[in-house]
Amino acid sequence: MIQYKPVLPIFYNKSTLELAQNLLGCVLVKETEEGVASGYIVETEAYMGPDDQAAHSFGNRRTKRTEVMFDQAGTVYTYTMHTHTLVNVVCAGVGIPHAILIRAVEPLDGQELMGVRRSGRPKKEWTNGPGKLTKALGIKMDDYGKHFMKPPLMICEGWPTDILTIQAGPRIGIDNSGEARDYPWRFYVADNPFISK
Template structure:
């Protein structure tokens, strides 16, 4: 398998033990890395959404719905939950712990490594459209349904430490139309002003932090 000249170290499994909402915010600035036979591609996570089934009507696991698709959500935190929506593979980080099926959807990334490979896979140039959506980023990175259940603490698909953003915006999730009160939950997180965010909307809350280096 080809390796990129840049070396990334996966986070420890303890990282994924955070409560789901905290994890969704914490993932911003981290790196999502995928190694394939074609090379390594990586991107800084700039947008996430939390899904807290079984109490969340927008979650696949609402009411403890346990199916072949959602089975991995009932397992340990830190596993990959992939599923297909409108022919696109979407990538989630399992959270909540065993028998508490929650997850964080990765909605957008900013390319960091393997840019040429990403552009080749997507068939477009380096613009925000390259990875500013959950289906776009998986195609760019080479994440597939076969990654379902993979531990995100080891190669070839993993989360690596990055840098804490200076400002995090919090607002409503996108495309939650028929989920009752869940439509208004402020469970979407994005790096304020980042051009790779999938959709810019007025934030319900903005948290300013002291950015870390990385």
Template structure:
């Protein structure tokens, strides 16, 4: 498992280096594994697109002000979205896990995504992957170096590309920050829309 020191570094660096790592979810005696292929960095009080832009903890964002390596999970529409808290305590930076490539536990993922026909669509977006891995708000503030949800060191030498983040609107210049990282050529990377 990646230790807290991995997450205590600058958010852009963590977002980039999570590409190729493995997201692991243990549930009901099964182990689900996905290679992280897409992330986005959110730089707290400096970033108009971040939930913690005001730099004040709220009931929704309090996990972002905790120690690095905790899960910040929020709901958007019907989706739970998984973020990793980075930096120092009180420095509310986070990395959104946008997409993973399924590696193990495929039968469970298939059951969790029973209404989705193509495997490629199980985990190629932030709300899709949390459904496939059964990641809910019950795991809010969970330390990501402990079971049942954690991240492990992954593949080395993954070819990484970067772009502006997806779906950022009404955020001024923040919409153009090239803080989205993804594995070049991986089919599980979400479709980019401006």
């Protein structure tokens, strides 16, 4: 099995937009009773809290769901959209509710397990969207509030960022968020076959 090395806590001490790009190439790892599944992060979206109409914490909104966004950088923020669990990295400082949505990963470890969890789908569609990757990796709502620095859900060292060609564009699925829908805060590895549509 692959030996995973979680990124150090200092890795998260960056501006939100910088971290959203630096997460690309890192490995998202989930340990479950069925086994370990992981993937290289190839697409992220930054949400800039109080001033970002597309963020759950717009206007410093604090609810049971968003409370974890006010925690320390590197905390896990999961939430449910329709029937899907989505996973985010809390970032910025304590009390500054920013988060980065992990939108897509390239399958790495545990591909047999991912194939079972995404049964009937071609490999290209296992993890090419934020709800798909959580199903494939086994990420669930009870990961909420944990930290990415230790199991069962970790962000680990992967590809060196300087070998990647990173592109930016508007975020997806936030049409009702005013001017925020046009901010170029989605980042992805150019030409990677696993980025979302």
